[in-house]
Amino acid sequence: MFAVTALGILICMVLAMSRALLGPTVYDRIMAVNAFGTKTVLIIAVLGFMSGRPDFMDIALVYALINFIGTIAVLKFIRYGDMGWPRNVPDEPDDL
Amino acid sequence: MTWLVDGLSGLALLCGAFFVIVGGAGLLRMPDFYTRMHAAGVTDTLGAGLILLGLMLQGGWTLITVKLLLILIFLWLTSPTASHALVRAALSDPQNPPPLLHEDIHSVPSPSSSTHLSEGERIEQAK
Amino acid sequence: MLRILGLWSFYAGLWLVLSGYFDIPLLLVFGALSCVLAVFIAWRVERADPEDHPLHLKVGPQIILYWPWLLWQIVLANLDVAKRILDPQLPVSPTLITLKPTQRSEMGQVIYANSITLTPGTITTSLSDGILEVHALTREAADSLLEGDMDRRVAALERSNA
Numbered sequence: 001m002f003a004v005t006a007l008g009i010l011i012c013m014v015l016a017m018s019r020a021l022l023g024p025t026v027y028d029r030i031m032a033v034n035a036f037g038t039k040t041v042l043i044i045a046v047l048g049f050m051s052g053r054p055d056f057m058d059i060a061l062v063y064a065l066i067n068f069i070g071t072i073a074v075l076k077f078i079r080y081g082d083m084g085w086p087r088n089v090p091d092e093p094d095d096l
Numbered sequence: 097m098t099w100l101v102d103g104l105s106g107l108a109l110l111c112g113a114f115f116v117i118v119g120g121a122g123l124l125r126m127p128d129f130y131t132r133m134h135a136a137g138v139t140d141t142l143g144a145g146l147i148l149l150g151l152m153l154q155g156g157w158t159l160i161t162v163k164l165l166l167i168l169i170f171l172w173l174t175s176p177t178a179s180h181a182l183v184r185a186a187l188s189d190p191q192n193p194p195p196l197l198h199e200d201i202h203s204v205p206s207p208s209s210s211t212h213l214s215e216g217e218r219i220e221q222a223k
Numbered sequence: 224m225l226r227i228l229g230l231w232s233f234y235a236g237l238w239l240v241l242s243g244y245f246d247i248p249l250l251l252v253f254g255a256l257s258c259v260l261a262v263f264i265a266w267r268v269e270r271a272d273p274e275d276h277p278l279h280l281k282v283g284p285q286i287i288l289y290w291p292w293l294l295w296q297i298v299l300a301n302l303d304v305a306k307r308i309l310d311p312q313l314p315v316s317p318t319l320i321t322l323k324p325t326q327r328s329e330m331g332q333v334i335y336a337n338s339i340t341l342t343p344g345t346i347t348t349s350l351s352d353g354i355l356e357v358h359a360l361t362r363e364a365a366d367s368l369l370e371g372d373m374d375r376r377v378a379a380l381e382r383s384n385a
Contacts, residue, residue, distance in 0.1 A: 001105075001106045001109055001110070002109070004109070004110065004113060005109045005110070005112065005113045005147060005150070007113070008112075008113025008114065008116055008117050009113065009116055009147075011117050011120065012116045012117050012119065012120030012139060012143075013120075014120075015117075015120030015121060015123055015124055016120055016123055018124065019123045019124055019132070022124075025129055025186070025192055025193070027129050027182060027185065027186040027189075027192060028129050028132065030182060031123075031129070031132060031133060031136055031182055032123060034136070034178055034182070035119070035120075035123065035136045035139060035140070038139065038140055038144060038171065038175070039116065039139070041144075041167065041171070042116070042143075042144055042147050042148070045147075045148065045151055045164065045167065046147065046151065049151055049154060049155075054155075054158075054159075054160045057160055057163040057164060057167070058163065058241065060167055061163060061166060061167050061170070061241075064167055064170050064171055064174070065170070068170075068174040068177070068178055071178045071181070071182070072178065072181055075181055075182065075185050078185075079185055079188075079189075115301065115305060118305045118308055118309060119305075119308075121308055121309075122304070122305075122308035125308060125313060126308075126313075126315070127313075127315070128317075130317060130346075130358050131315055131317050131360055133346055133358075134304055134343055134344050134345075134346065134360040135304070135308060137304070137340075137341075137342075137343035137344070137346070138301055138304050138305055138308070138343045141297050141301060141341060141342075141343060142297065142298060142301040142343075159240065159243050162240050163240070163241065166240070166241075172341065175341070176337050176340035176341045177337075179340055179346055180336075180340050180346065180347055180348075183346050183347075183348045183358065184348060184349060187348055187349070195317060195319060195358060196317055197317055197318060197319060
């Protein structure tokens with residue numbers, strides 16, 4: 001059962017990765033990578049059960065945190081061009 | 097009793113895998129970025145939820161289940177936030193093509209030239 | 224003071240659940256100390272960026288009843304979107320609509336906007352000055368939002384004295 005689930009998640013990861021490679025816009029790629037990261041969390045959890053190592057859940061939890069923060073960070077980076085506070089952008093300073 | 101829990105968890109895992117694959121297919125099939133976001137939402141909510149529910153049933157009353165529940169709560173809290181940030185960033189970017197709307201989809205094939213149609217064709221070319 | 228204690232107990236509970244150590248005193252002391260450090264960092268962050276304390280939610284206990292309803296809506300919306308993805312014709316009709324939510328508090332509006340985004344097929348694209356802009360995958364999803372069933376349910380969550 002775990003193997004079938006893992007296979008399904010892997011298929012979805014392949015699909016998400018092809019969307020990330022196809023683009024066409026940068027937002028498509030970010031969305032695909034975000035979806036890919038969510039699938040990574042799931043597959044780490046499933047693999048933890050498959051190999052009987054429940055410690056994997058901690059890794060999955062941390063990966064979920066990193067995935068979210070990474071998505072927001074990349075969005076901010078492409079919006080403002082750097083990771084600093086957007087002081088020099090006059091319009092919509094509270095964006096994102 | 098264990099066979100019931102095993103069966104339920106297997107069912108949840110299989111349904112979760114199904115929804116995850118459907119969401120992945122939607123990522124590829126949908127016509128533009130904004131509609132693809134909805135497909136990504138399928139994998140993030142029901143796909144992830146069912147798979148984690150299946151694992152929780154396997155885990156039983158242990159700390160593993162609590163951790164899986166934390167992962168689920170965290171995913172369901174962050175996925176709308178990330179989707180909203182993505183859509184907002186995409187909409188506020190002037191270089192990004194505007195969302196393909198219902199009227200555009202249904203008016204693109206006819207080659208007459210009203211302003212509305214030219215916008216739809218512009219989106220088609222921008223893709 | 225109560226807030227700091229509440230925050231500390233929250234962190235301590237999280238630490239206990241995540242670490243799984245209940246009986247090694249040295250580690251428990253380290254855990255308690257790390258929670259103190261986390262509270263200190265949270266206090267510093269809050270001084271730089273003040274925001275409502277999450278425990279002071281201005282919603283009533285009815286939210287316990289709202290969650291199962293929202294879960295059911297998510298399942299229904301998921302089935303609908305999945306059906307449309309698998310349809311070879313791809314019957315989507317993306318629509319942008321604006322809504323005027325009836326919740327009075329910001330918290331209620333945020334809950335409403337988040338519920339819309341969590342439901343597949345509809346995404347909140349902006350919430351400013353009490354006006355919501357929503358991108359819907361289909362006409363039907365947009366229409367069901369305009370009917371305002373979810374809006375009324377979220378508005379009912381708000382306490383009358385909020």
